[in-house]
Amino acid sequence: MATAETNGKGRLSSALSSRILMRTIKTLFSVLVTMLGLLLVTFVIGRVMPIDPVLSVVGESATRETYDAARAAMGLDKPIVVQFLIYIWDVMHGDFGNSLLTARPVAQDIARVFPATLELATLGTIFGVLLGVPLGVVAAVKRGTWIDQLARVVALVGYSMPIFWLGLMGLLLFYGVLGWVGGPGRVGIFYVDVVPPVTGMILIDSILDQNWTVLKNAISHIILPSSILGYYSLAYISRMTRSFMLEQLSAEYITTARVKGLPERTVIWRHAFRNIKVQLITVIALSYANLLEGSVLTEIIFSWPGIGSYITNALLSADMNAVLGGTVVVGLVFVLLNIFSELLYKFFDPRAAE
Amino acid sequence: MKPFTNLLASVALGLAVGVTGMPAAAETPANMLVIANRIDDITTLDPAESFEFAGADVSRNVYSKLVNFDPLNLDAGYAPDLAASWTVSEDGKTITFTMREGVKFHSGNPVTAKDAEFSLRRAVILNKTPSFILTQFGFTPENVEQTIVAKGNTLTITTDKKYATSFVLNCLTATIGGIVDMKEVMAHEVDGDMGNAWLKTNTAGSGAYKLASWKPNESVTLVANPDFYLGAPAMERVIVRHVQESASQRLLLENGDIDVARNLNPEDVKGITGKPGVAIDSELRGRLMYLSLNQKHPVLSKPEVRTAIKYLIDYKGMQDSFLNGQYTIHENFLPATYLGAIDDQPYSLNVEKAKELLASAGVTNLEITAGVREAQERIEIAQSLQNTFAQAGIKLNLTVGTGKQILSKYRARELEMYIGAWGPDYPDPQTNAGTFAYNPDNSDEAKATGLLAWRNAWDTAGLTKEVEAAVVEGDRDVRKAMYEKIQREFLKSSPFAIMFQKIEQTGRSDKVKNLNLGGAVTAVSYWPVTK
Numbered sequence: 001m002a003t004a005e006t007n008g009k010g011r012l013s014s015a016l017s018s019r020i021l022m023r024t025i026k027t028l029f030s031v032l033v034t035m036l037g038l039l040l041v042t043f044v045i046g047r048v049m050p051i052d053p054v055l056s057v058v059g060e061s062a063t064r065e066t067y068d069a070a071r072a073a074m075g076l077d078k079p080i081v082v083q084f085l086i087y088i089w090d091v092m093h094g095d096f097g098n099s100l101l102t103a104r105p106v107a108q109d110i111a112r113v114f115p116a117t118l119e120l121a122t123l124g125t126i127f128g129v130l131l132g133v134p135l136g137v138v139a140a141v142k143r144g145t146w147i148d149q150l151a152r153v154v155a156l157v158g159y160s161m162p163i164f165w166l167g168l169m170g171l172l173l174f175y176g177v178l179g180w181v182g183g184p185g186r187v188g189i190f191y192v193d194v195v196p197p198v199t200g201m202i203l204i205d206s207i208l209d210q211n212w213t214v215l216k217n218a219i220s221h222i223i224l225p226s227s228i229l230g231y232y233s234l235a236y237i238s239r240m241t242r243s244f245m246l247e248q249l250s251a252e253y254i255t256t257a258r259v260k261g262l263p264e265r266t267v268i269w270r271h272a273f274r275n276i277k278v279q280l281i282t283v284i285a286l287s288y289a290n291l292l293e294g295s296v297l298t299e300i301i302f303s304w305p306g307i308g309s310y311i312t313n314a315l316l317s318a319d320m321n322a323v324l325g326g327t328v329v330v331g332l333v334f335v336l337l338n339i340f341s342e343l344l345y346k347f348f349d350p351r352a353a354e
Numbered sequence: 355m356k357p358f359t360n361l362l363a364s365v366a367l368g369l370a371v372g373v374t375g376m377p378a379a380a381e382t383p384a385n386m387l388v389i390a391n392r393i394d395d396i397t398t399l400d401p402a403e404s405f406e407f408a409g410a411d412v413s414r415n416v417y418s419k420l421v422n423f424d425p426l427n428l429d430a431g432y433a434p435d436l437a438a439s440w441t442v443s444e445d446g447k448t449i450t451f452t453m454r455e456g457v458k459f460h461s462g463n464p465v466t467a468k469d470a471e472f473s474l475r476r477a478v479i480l481n482k483t484p485s486f487i488l489t490q491f492g493f494t495p496e497n498v499e500q501t502i503v504a505k506g507n508t509l510t511i512t513t514d515k516k517y518a519t520s521f522v523l524n525c526l527t528a529t530i531g532g533i534v535d536m537k538e539v540m541a542h543e544v545d546g547d548m549g550n551a552w553l554k555t556n557t558a559g560s561g562a563y564k565l566a567s568w569k570p571n572e573s574v575t576l577v578a579n580p581d582f583y584l585g586a587p588a589m590e591r592v593i594v595r596h597v598q599e600s601a602s603q604r605l606l607l608e609n610g611d612i613d614v615a616r617n618l619n620p621e622d623v624k625g626i627t628g629k630p631g632v633a634i635d636s637e638l639r640g641r642l643m644y645l646s647l648n649q650k651h652p653v654l655s656k657p658e659v660r661t662a663i664k665y666l667i668d669y670k671g672m673q674d675s676f677l678n679g680q681y682t683i684h685e686n687f688l689p690a691t692y693l694g695a696i697d698d699q700p701y702s703l704n705v706e707k708a709k710e711l712l713a714s715a716g717v718t719n720l721e722i723t724a725g726v727r728e729a730q731e732r733i734e735i736a737q738s739l740q741n742t743f744a745q746a747g748i749k750l751n752l753t754v755g756t757g758k759q760i761l762s763k764y765r766a767r768e769l770e771m772y773i774g775a776w777g778p779d780y781p782d783p784q785t786n787a788g789t790f791a792y793n794p795d796n797s798d799e800a801k802a803t804g805l806l807a808w809r810n811a812w813d814t815a816g817l818t819k820e821v822e823a824a825v826v827e828g829d830r831d832v833r834k835a836m837y838e839k840i841q842r843e844f845l846k847s848s849p850f851a852i853m854f855q856k857i858e859q860t861g862r863s864d865k866v867k868n869l870n871l872g873g874a875v876t877a878v879s880y881w882p883v884t885k
Contacts, residue, residue: 066481101397102570103554109570168601176605183611184602189388189593192573300598305572309598313394313571 031335038331039091039324043084046320087324096325101317106325109310114329115200116186117306120226120298121291127230128237129284135234136241140249141268151238158235163228167301170224182221184303191217225302229295233287240283244276277348285341292333381610384885387589387866390597390606391616394571400553401473401532403482410529410877411594412574417532417559418583420451420470420509421523423781425870425879431693431830432523436465436533436560437509440523446516446828449523451509457583459535460557460564467504472536474502474511476548484530487780491517491525520693520830524782527876534558562587562881571596576880587881607632607861613885614869615861620679623859633864636679640689640778640874641856642786643681643735645724647849648770649811654722657847658715662708664701664851666742671703676734677854684855686841687790691873693830694783694837700845708746721749724771725760735853736773765803767811776806781875783837784825791817791844812849 054071071077075086090097096106139151174181182188186202195202195209203222206215248254249272257267294308307326314322382388395406401413422435434440437451457465475498478488492514493501501512513522525531534549535558542552549558557565562584563576576592595612597603603615604622608629618626618634626632647654647663654660669683688695712720722743726736733754740750750771753760764772778785793807793814794800802808807818814821820840827833844850855874862869868882 066483099570101394103398103551104570112569168599171602171605176609179609183606183609184597184599185595189382189386189595189611192575192593193567301602303595303597303599303602305569305596309571 027339031339034335035328035331036088039088039328040084042324042327043087046323047080047083052318091328096328097321099314099322099325100319101314101322106321109322110307110325110329111200113305113307113310116304117292117294117299117308119201119203120222120229120295120304120306121288123222123226124229124291125233125284125288127227128233128287131230132234132237133241133280136238137245137268137273139238139242140245143246148242151242155235155239158231162297163232163295164297164301166231167225167228167298170228171301174224181224182217184301186221186304187214187218188221225298225304229291229298233284233291236287237280237283241276241280244279245272248272248275274348278345281341281344281348285337289334289337292337293330382613385588385590387592387614387880387883387885388612389592389594389614389616390603390612391594392598393574393594393596394598396568396570396574398554399557399565399568400482400550401529401534402477402480403484403550403554404529405482405484407877408574408594410872412557412565412568412576413529413532414561414872414877415563415576415592415880416557416561416565417529417534418457418465418561419531419533420526421531422527423872423876425872425882426868428691428870428873428875431520432527436470442519442828446519446826447514448510448512449519451511453507453509454583455507457560458581459538459560460579461535461538463535463537465533465535465560467507467509469536470509470533471502471504472539473533474498474531476534476539477530478502480548480550484528484779487525487528487530491522516826516828518825518827518830518833520833521782521784521825524693525780528780529877532559535560562879563592566591582881584881588884589880592880604861607863610863613863613866616858616871618859618861620859623679623861626861631864633862635860635862635869635871637858637860637871638682638690638874639856639858640692642684642687642689642776642852643732643774643854643856644776644850644852645739645771645773646806646810646851648767648772649813649849650767651722651770653715653717653720654770654849656715656717658711659717659720660847660849662711662715662746663743663748665704665708665711666739666746666748667701667851667853668703668738668742669699669701669853672735672738673854677731679859680731680857681854682857683853685845685852687786687844687850687852688783688837688841689778689786689855689874691875692778692781692783692786694834694841696838696841698842698845701851703742705742705745712746712748718747719749720747721751722771723751723753723769724773725753725755725763725769726773727757727760728754732773732775739773764809767798767809772810778874783833784821787821787824787837787840790850791840791848792821794818806850810849815843815847817843817848 054067054074054076075083078086094107096110098104099106099109102109135151135154139148142148171183175183191214195205195211195214198205198208202218203215206212206218254267254272257271294306294311296308296312298304299306299309307330311323311326311330313319314326391408391411393408396409396412397406398404399409399412401417404410404413418436420435420437421432424430424433434454436454436457438454440449440451442449451470453465453467453470459465474488477485478493478498479495481495503510511522534553538558539549539553542549542556544551555568562579562582564579566575566577568574573596574594578587578590580586597606600617600619600622603612603617604626606612607615608626623634627634645663645667647660649655673681673683683699684690684697685699685701686696690697724736724739726732736750736752740752743750760769760772760774763769764774776786776789789804789806791807791814793802793805793812795802796808796811796813800808807814817840820836824833824836824840827836858871860871865885867884869878870882871878
């Protein structure tokens with residue numbers, strides 16, 4: 001800033017940039033503290049769990065020497081604080097250790113399973129938003145009519161039907177009987193490993209490879225599980241949208257707008273809807289984050305090798321490296337989504353940007 | 355919830371069928387075998403380390419062994435594989451194998467006696483979970499250079515004392531007996547691990563198939579080895595897909611997207627039985643369900659009471675109801691298909707007889723507490739026992755806990771009665787005889803917690819000697835007769851009531867022929883399969 005042009009404007013922008021800098025540092029700091037706390041909690045839970053990770057490596061019939069050797073090799077003979085510090089150090093270097101279950105580096109495993117979940121969750125959320133938001137708005141506007149009742153029933157069914165059952169029924173009907181969609185798995189058996197993995201998301205990889213047959217097959221496989229996940233977020237998003245909208249529609253400024261003779265469409269979309277955007281972003285981000293954790297049941301029914309079943313499997317076998325690695329990644333996703341939705345607030349609501 | 359969901363399912367299905375009619379099923383290619391299975395138990399593919407079912411399925415098709423089971427004739431027992439023949443020394447301690455000529459590893463390296471020496475020594479030195487299968491013969495990391503020796507095209511192994519040849523050879527058919535490609539494996543050695551890290555996720559064998567890929571919880575893909583010494587397999591590719599849910603497996607099978615479904619539950623088996631194009635196979639597995647009585651208990655140690663309890667089990671009722679399709683009646687400690695197994699079933703539910711026996715022992719108002727793990731089928735068995743015991747005036751209390759809780763009490767000889775399961779570790783009768791009917795020192799101080807007889811404080815009434823004799827009997831047929839005799843005595847006098855043996859039901863397309871899943875003794879074989 002030490003240029004010749006040190007006028008008032010320069011000072012102002014310098015103040016602004018230092019404020020942005022401060023805010024970035026603050027955000028980074030809070031991310032760091034959150035992540036550290038998350039690591040600490042999962043680490044401690046992992047260590048107090050009544051499952052013996054050594055036993056799950058060497059088996060029940062191992063001799064004392066084998067057991068001790070394995071324990072030392074896993075670093076479990078060191079004090080717990082040292083174990084934690086070593087772990088933090090490794091994580092900072094992108095090393096989550098090896099998974100006991102898959103005999104591979106956890107980072108490599110996550111790179112394999114997370115894109116599968118990301119693909120599914122993203123499509124599910126798009127589905128939920130595209131249908132859920134309009135449904136919620138319409139239900140609020142036509143409050144008490146048959147449309148509102150229908151929306152309520154749709155949401156209620158979405159909430160209350162066990163996903164396990166819904167998934168099976170979907171498979172039975174659309175795959176088993178009608179043959180409209182592909183069965184369990186990300187692609188048909190013949191298309192496994194056909195396109196080179198770039199992003200790990202088959203939809204994107206097949207587009208990059210311009211392999212339209214694989215793309216078509218992958219779509220036929222993802223459409224059912226993603227719409228079932230989408231149905232869940234639809235149920236949640238449409239209910240929330242409806243209640244946000246109702247609150248706005250009863251506000252005085254809406255009455256004013258209507259009295260002014262504005263067309264109803266403008267009143268609803270320009271005035272009322274604009275005001276719920278910020279709240280809606282939080283709801284959508286949360287529901288997206290929930291799907292990104294991986295829906296274990298959906299993954300099991302559809303043989304979808306995602307992060308949900310990866311972490312669950314690891315947990316059941318006391319594969320702590322994998323559990324911690326998976327938790328850190330999921331935690332990071334939550335934090336990033338939070339930051340992202342905060343940025344969006346500022347975009348939609350100037351007051352949030354101060 | 356369950357009947358309701360079933361109702362909804364059938365309504366949905368009925369509607370859909372009514373509206374559209376069934377579409378023509380797709381088909382898998384004629385040279386490809388596609389299997390749905392639960393493969394999330396695979397943690398390693400190294401034969402020196404692998405000790406899980408799905409891992410054994412891969413290993414059996416990738417690694418040849420010195421001796422092996424013929425998938426089309428499992429009852430014949432071990433037969434030559436990479437060893438063309440063998441001789442046993444006078445003292446019964448040394449076996450010399452002559453290697454088959456002209457067999458090649460997948461890498462193209464020839465299979466030599468050196469590779470066999472390396473593989474067995476490696477398994478002993480690495481000392482992983484299944485290593486006891488070899489080290490029980492006295493092999494140690496220190497002595498393998500003298501006890502496992504290759505010379506020219508022969509391999510000589512020397513045990514610490516005389517054992518039945520069939521015992522040693524049966525153990526060599528286990529996964530740990532897989533012969534690995536020494537050059538290939540050592541080329542991938544890291545920090546003196548004898549290639550263990552590499553072999554966890556890669557293979558270096560000479561079997562019918564080689565590994566194309568293993569994606570954990572996703573799939574295992576095998577491609578045929580065209581140079582397999584028994585001839586190139588008909589199925590050029592075998593894909594095992596991880597499908598957790600029975601219902602999903604059933605749908606895939608019905609739609610023709612897979613050829614074999616390995617984990618169908620009884621309801622789904624019932625659902626597809628009789629459907630055109632689908633066949634169901636029942637396969638015996640090694641796991642046994644049994645109850646045992648602690649012989650420290652003053653009443654339970656009376657012979658009449660032991661026998662009475664064996665008459666108070668509704669074997670058939672359980673088999674035909676909640677265990678249907680999962681367990682079959684089996685009353686002896688050697689699982690059917692094991693060397694020396696017999697299918698005598700002297701006991702069945704007979705409350706009157708049990709009452710007589712109890713009366714003759716002067717037992718009234720007996721109250722027993724049994725430990726049982728919180729697993730559905732075991733609790734159901736325990737409840738059935740409560741019911742039938744009550745008919746003879748015995749009150750059965752249950753202590754339900756996690757596997758660890760119950761097992762630690764059982765190992766400490768603290769349970770009056772135990773209801774649980776036992777699975778054999780390797781395909782030789784000794785694996786079960788050596789625990790059910792063998793207990794050289796019945797004192798508390800012996801702490802032989804690995805022996806089921808010790809856990810129940812049973813001195814085996816002389817069977818220990820007979821088990822010891824059977825372990826060293828060189829002649830396979832004589833040995834077989836010895837186990838039959840031991841079991842008949844065991845049935846009469848032991849405090850164990852063996853009740854059931856595990857069966858597994860597999861659904862397959864009826865085009866798939868010669869698929870042998872390995873019974874209780876080994877794993878699945880893909881190479882004889884045709885479509």
